[in-house]
Amino acid sequence: MAAAQIFAVVIFIGMFVMIVLDKIERHIVTIGSGILTLVVVFGICMRSGSAIMDTLAIRSFITKDFWYQVTESESKGINWATILFIAGMMVMVEGMAKAGFFRWLCMKIAYMVKCKTVPIFITFMVMSAVLSMFIDSITVIMFLAAVTIELASLLKFNPVPMILSEVFCANLGGSATMCGDPPNIIVGTSLGFSFFDFLSNTGLCAAISLLVSVLFLYFAFRKEITGGKHEPVDMSKFPKPSEAITNKKDFIISCIIFAMAVILLVTHATTHLTVASIGIFIAAVTLIAFGKHALELIKKVDYKTLLFFIGLFIVVSGLEETGILKLIANFIGDISGGNVMLMIAIILWVSAIASAFVDNIPFAATMVPVIQSLAETSGVPISTLAWSLAMGTDIGGSATPIGASANVVGTSVAQKNGYPIGWGKYCKKLAPATVIVLTISTVYLFVRYL
Amino acid sequence: MPQVIISVGREFGSGGKAIAEQLAKRFNIPIYDRHLITEIADKTGLTPEEIEKYNEKPKNHILSRRVNGYSNSIEDNIAEMQFSFLREKALSGESFVVVGRCSETKLRDFKCLVSLFILGDMSEKIKRVMAIYDLSEDKAKAFIDKKDRKRKRYHNYHCEGHWGDSRLYDLSINSSRLGIDKTVDLLEEYINARINNG
Numbered sequence: 001m002a003a004a005q006i007f008a009v010v011i012f013i014g015m016f017v018m019i020v021l022d023k024i025e026r027h028i029v030t031i032g033s034g035i036l037t038l039v040v041v042f043g044i045c046m047r048s049g050s051a052i053m054d055t056l057a058i059r060s061f062i063t064k065d066f067w068y069q070v071t072e073s074e075s076k077g078i079n080w081a082t083i084l085f086i087a088g089m090m091v092m093v094e095g096m097a098k099a100g101f102f103r104w105l106c107m108k109i110a111y112m113v114k115c116k117t118v119p120i121f122i123t124f125m126v127m128s129a130v131l132s133m134f135i136d137s138i139t140v141i142m143f144l145a146a147v148t149i150e151l152a153s154l155l156k157f158n159p160v161p162m163i164l165s166e167v168f169c170a171n172l173g174g175s176a177t178m179c180g181d182p183p184n185i186i187v188g189t190s191l192g193f194s195f196f197d198f199l200s201n202t203g204l205c206a207a208i209s210l211l212v213s214v215l216f217l218y219f220a221f222r223k224e225i226t227g228g229k230h231e232p233v234d235m236s237k238f239p240k241p242s243e244a245i246t247n248k249k250d251f252i253i254s255c256i257i258f259a260m261a262v263i264l265l266v267t268h269a270t271t272h273l274t275v276a277s278i279g280i281f282i283a284a285v286t287l288i289a290f291g292k293h294a295l296e297l298i299k300k301v302d303y304k305t306l307l308f309f310i311g312l313f314i315v316v317s318g319l320e321e322t323g324i325l326k327l328i329a330n331f332i333g334d335i336s337g338g339n340v341m342l343m344i345a346i347i348l349w350v351s352a353i354a355s356a357f358v359d360n361i362p363f364a365a366t367m368v369p370v371i372q373s374l375a376e377t378s379g380v381p382i383s384t385l386a387w388s389l390a391m392g393t394d395i396g397g398s399a400t401p402i403g404a405s406a407n408v409v410g411t412s413v414a415q416k417n418g419y420p421i422g423w424g425k426y427c428k429k430l431a432p433a434t435v436i437v438l439t440i441s442t443v444y445l446f447v448r449y450l
Numbered sequence: 451m452p453q454v455i456i457s458v459g460r461e462f463g464s465g466g467k468a469i470a471e472q473l474a475k476r477f478n479i480p481i482y483d484r485h486l487i488t489e490i491a492d493k494t495g496l497t498p499e500e501i502e503k504y505n506e507k508p509k510n511h512i513l514s515r516r517v518n519g520y521s522n523s524i525e526d527n528i529a530e531m532q533f534s535f536l537r538e539k540a541l542s543g544e545s546f547v548v549v550g551r552c553s554e555t556k557l558r559d560f561k562c563l564v565s566l567f568i569l570g571d572m573s574e575k576i577k578r579v580m581a582i583y584d585l586s587e588d589k590a591k592a593f594i595d596k597k598d599r600k601r602k603r604y605h606n607y608h609c610e611g612h613w614g615d616s617r618l619y620d621l622s623i624n625s626s627r628l629g630i631d632k633t634v635d636l637l638e639e640y641i642n643a644r645i646n647n648g
Contacts, residue, residue, distance in 0.1 A: 138518060402522070408516070
């Protein structure tokens with residue numbers, strides 16, 4: 001077992017280093033590491049066919065629970081529910097983007113507040129948070145940042161504070177729901193939580209934090225936001241929201257499918273449909289609705305991200321099957337001395353600090369079995385630890401420009417348009433904002449769950 | 451004259467830039483090196499100093515990330531802007547000389563591309579750098595090594611081929627053998643032959 005443990009750790013660390021170095025595309029890194037785990041750790045060291053089968057989890061497809069789940073259950077190995085759900089949402093989002101939904105929404109809101117800078121700043125932050133509750137933050141920021149830059153050039157303001165605030169709120173909004181941020185999908189599907197479980201736990205914390213964050217970011221950036229030229233706004237010069245719609249029929253269909261996805265997610269604890277079923281259903285409806293353009297949408301699906309997840313789950317299974325994650329859980333249990341308050345604080349803050357510097361998806365995938373084991377040995381409810389992990393990984397990512405995907409996309413869009421955002425500019429306002437939200441989360445977790 | 455794009459890769463201190471400038475003069479075409487920075491500055495609203503800071507520099511792998519083709523490394527984005535600027539110029543039918551910027555790879559689809567790599571003997575490069583930058587021999591050597599390391603990392607990050615690998619260029623030449631002027635004569639002849647060859 002010692003050899004298996006050593007190889008599992010070496011493969012895991014090697015994978016992390018390769019992801020950071022960015023020399024090879026990250027999906028190739030995780031898939032390669034996954035194959036190594038299957039062959040070396042499970043095959044050569046452990047000689048365990050059952051470990052390989054458990055990790056590949058192919059049998060999960062033929063279980064009723066995978067599609068229709070009455071009682072909560074936990075998954076092991078490759079989390080296919082996460083993969084199918086993300087794939088389904090990708091298809092839906094591609095359809096929405098093709099129809100012009102996101103650009104239309106941004107323009108519509110800018111028009112509703114009469115293209116005034118401060119109201120745009122506030123409404124775009126809220127919109128970023130709300131959209132990120134249901135749609136991946138990469139897509140949300142891709143569109144929001146592009147429209148912000150367009151509006152900035154028309155209204156003559158500096159788009160950087162607005163883009164940074166949107167990025168922060170996207171990460172915060174993502175923490176509110178099960179499908180908002182990949183770590184939440186992993187936590188939810190692995191531990192059997194529903195959309196509503198997240199909404200009523202992390203969602204409430206995110207709502208309080210959003211209120212405080214909007215105020216903080218407004219005061220932090222008010223000089224830059226209100227410092228632009230105050231010429232009367234000539235609305236006729238602005239692109240009309242309706243111009244964003246590429247095809248009215250596709251636009252209406254996209255809106256209906258999006259509404260359906262939201263309803264299915266909100267009610268899935270009642271309907272017992274799993275996120276895997278919802279993902280497949282939404283993808284199928286989108287493809288049928290878009291008819292001859294269906295192939296185009298499928299081609300746009302980011303299969304690299306899906307492969308990245310598959311490889312990642314295999315590597316994490318290597319750590320799990322060899323007992324490494326149990327050792328980490330025992331270590332956390334030991335240093336907290338059974339003190340639940342300390343346990344929550346460690347999970348929240350360590351997850352946050354780690355997520356500020358490394359990809360929070362591998363971190364969350366690794367930590368799920370750790371908190372499972374910790375809950376078993378310490379008797380602390382798994383839900384309390386799950387919310388601590390979700391908040392920590394989701395919020396911590398906001399602290400640095402590399403902490404979360406939304407940060408990378410937002411700063412990249414700004415840079416491509418001539419607004420370089422380095423670490424100093426990014427961290428000056430968003431690192432304190434992150435600390436504030438983490439403090440709120442800590443207090444929230446203590447008050448509500450202890 | 452039909453369109454010709456002359457890409458000049460170079461070792462630091464080899465006189466590659468001077469050779470590129472002379473070629474631009476002889477063929478009476480613009481050279482994109484420093485100009486590339488000012489053109490991008492005009493286009494983006496960044497100052498030339500800001501662009502210069504990140505110009506032809508490898509990105510910091512620890513401090514930046516790439517997500518779905520979006521990179522938040524300022525070095526990456528400045529590089530991408532330069533690559534697209536060069537592609538636009540090439541597509542417009544303009545003839546020009548370009549120094550570095552992975553141009554031998556980024557513009558390799560253009561049949562009119564002549565890619566050159568200028569190298570030099572270390573002793574000659576040191577002499578040159580000592581004279582230009584007023585440095586001691588040791589410092590000049592260290593400066594050359596540092597600059598070349600950066601260029602290599604920058605190139606190899608953005609391209610599949612290796613910086614300075616002769617298989618990547620139409621012609622690699624050691625400027626220390628003939629000196630700058632005669633090297634330019636020889637290259638002019640080669641480029642003319644390429645132009646006449648269609």
